[in-house]
Amino acid sequence: MLAILWISRSTVALALVLGYFGAGAAASMRLARRGHALGLVASAWIAWPLLISVLFGAAELRSRTPIVGPFGARISQGLASLRASLAEAQSESPLELASQGQLASLELALRQADDRVASVDRLIAELEATQPDSTQPDASTREFERSRQASLLTLRSAREHAADELEQVLAMLLSVRVQIGLHALTSPATVAPVRERLAELETRVAALAELSSFDAGRAALPLEGC
Amino acid sequence: MNSHATSTSPASVSSTSLLALTGLLLRSPERLVDDHEVDLQARLIELAPKLLALTLIGGAAFGVVVGSYRGSIQYLYAGLKAPLLLLLPMLVGLPALRAFLAACELRLSWTRLALASLLAVARTAVLAAATSPVLWLYLSVHPDYHRAVLAMAGTLIVVGVPGLWTLTASLPAGGRNRPLAHAAALAVFGVLLAQTGWLLRPFVVRPRAEIALFRPIEANVFSSLRATQQAASGRYGWEARGAGLLGRDVAEPAELPFEAVDPQVELEPQQQEQGVF
Numbered sequence: 408m409l410a411i412l413w414i415s416r417s418t419v420a421l422a423l424v425l426g427y428f429g430a431g432a433a434a435s436m437r438l439a440r441r442g443h444a445l446g447l448v449a450s451a452w453i454a455w456p457l458l459i460s461v462l463f464g465a466a467e468l469r470s471r472t473p474i475v476g477p478f479g480a481r482i483s484q485g486l487a488s489l490r491a492s493l494a495e496a497q498s499e500s501p502l503e504l505a506s507q508g509q510l511a512s513l514e515l516a517l518r519q520a521d522d523r524v525a526s527v528d529r530l531i532a533e534l535e536a537t538q539p540d541s542t543q544p545d546a547s548t549r550e551f552e553r554s555r556q557a558s559l560l561t562l563r564s565a566r567e568h569a570a571d572e573l574e575q576v577l578a579m580l581l582s583v584r585v586q587i588g589l590h591a592l593t594s595p596a597t598v599a600p601v602r603e604r605l606a607e608l609e610t611r612v613a614a615l616a617e618l619s620s621f622d623a624g625r626a627a628l629p630l631e632g633c
Numbered sequence: 634m635n636s637h638a639t640s641t642s643p644a645s646v647s648s649t650s651l652l653a654l655t656g657l658l659l660r661s662p663e664r665l666v667d668d669h670e671v672d673l674q675a676r677l678i679e680l681a682p683k684l685l686a687l688t689l690i691g692g693a694a695f696g697v698v699v700g701s702y703r704g705s706i707q708y709l710y711a712g713l714k715a716p717l718l719l720l721l722p723m724l725v726g727l728p729a730l731r732a733f734l735a736a737c738e739l740r741l742s743w744t745r746l747a748l749a750s751l752l753a754v755a756r757t758a759v760l761a762a763a764t765s766p767v768l769w770l771y772l773s774v775h776p777d778y779h780r781a782v783l784a785m786a787g788t789l790i791v792v793g794v795p796g797l798w799t800l801t802a803s804l805p806a807g808g809r810n811r812p813l814a815h816a817a818a819l820a821v822f823g824v825l826l827a828q829t830g831w832l833l834r835p836f837v838v839r840p841r842a843e844i845a846l847f848r849p850i851e852a853n854v855f856s857s858l859r860a861t862q863q864a865a866s867g868r869y870g871w872e873a874r875g876a877g878l879l880g881r882d883v884a885e886p887a888e889l890p891f892e893a894v895d896p897q898v899e900l901e902p903q904q905q906e907q908g909v910f
Contacts, residue, residue, distance in 0.1 A: 454724060460744040
């Protein structure tokens with residue numbers, strides 16, 4: 408009976424070891440798929456608990472195609488300033504105001520919104536370049552021109568709306584920095600106002616994508632029927 | 634004079650060799666974490682493989698020296714197990730450390746904690762490798778089994794203190810009752826280190842004893858310490874009591890893991906010599 412008990416406990420130990428290295432193998436595969444170096448992939452197999460933040464952090468932007476839209480430079484500048492303010496605040500107080508994951512998600516959402524505006528800009532430019540043949544103004548040409556103008560109007564309106572939202576979010580970035588500055592000046596132990604402002608910013612950025620899809624749905628482009 | 638003056642800038646640490654990183658690790662490891670201009674996650678990605686490599690190399694060197702007490706295949710076994718002895722307590726105890734610090738109102742990102750603990754373990758391993766020649770010299774004069782075990786434990790304590798200090802120094806300042814969190818963490822890591830050593834034993838094998846990669850899983854380090862205490866007071870014999878998921882309920886006398894408990898099996902000097910080097 409004791410021997411059976413001993414074997415079963417050894418089996419449990421073996422299962423624990425295998426489970427650990429199995430989880431390590433899964434972690435390695437995940438990192439390999441993300442394009443990390445072999446050294447990190449091998450490290451994850453041995454010591455994956457130490458790399459949890461890398462494993463489950465926001466997807467890395469560097470592995471994606473860089474998104475540069477009309478707001479690209481301002482987004483970069485705004486985020487760099489925000490990161491600098493956070494780092495400065497972190498040196499004053501040990502309390503973490505925003506995690507790297509939060510900032511990465513924020514950047515990704517902003518870049519995607521910028522990318523959508525850039526896509527609309529490209530579409531507008533294409534439509535503007537598509538001029539109907541004015542020498543033969545028949546019925547179909549007139550219909551095409553009417554649709555083109557309507558599409559341009561809708562696209563410009565949607566673009567303006569998306570750009571306004573993005574502008575507001577960028578302005579909010581500045582207000583978050585102001586809040587961080589106030590936090591450093593007043594009470595380093597109280598981080599609630601800054602975190603609330605950051606949460607507000609995250610909600611606003613998340614709404615950017617929803618607004619874009621709503622606008623796209625509402626503005627069924629007249630040209631689609633042509 | 635700036636004590637942090639170094640030729641290796643932390644910002645350019647990604648391109649440094651293992652040797653240069655070792656120098657930085659011994660001089661001012663906290664600089665690798667405290668640089669605000671660098672994204673900590675990027676730094677963890679850069680440094681984790683190198684720090685783990687240093688831990689494996691340093692730990693293996695220390696293990697080989699400990700294994701030299703018995704010689705033969707124990708060189709390899711101890712060399713393989715010693716890095717685990719350093720790594721496992723940190724891997725298991727890290728959530729507890731984070732919880733203690735959070736209880737003291739010090740919120741830490743997992744990235745920072747992981748980087749700080751990797752630095753601490755790597756520094757401990759490097760220091761263990763650095764002290765290995767002294768230990769090797771001592772083991773080469775054929776001390777008895779208990780003295781050899783004490784020498785190994787003492788060396789680990791000597792190199793473990795700077796390691797723990799590195800962990801503390803790599804964490805941000807602030808929080809309330811911080812010393813309490815450190816004391817609790819020290820207790821947890823101490824227990825984890827002792828139990829890990831127990832699970833991975835034997836490291837120091839008697840010259841006459843049979844070599845095994847692992848001993849059977851039974852009881853825990855505390856029951857062994859109690860047995861040692863009883864042996865010191867003249868009561869010999871050790872009964873392994875079940876403890877936790879992996880503990881065996883009762884050990885049979887024939888399978889007692891500590892020959893050392895019975896003074897009758899103490900080895901003659903000529904018997905000890907056969908396994909050393």
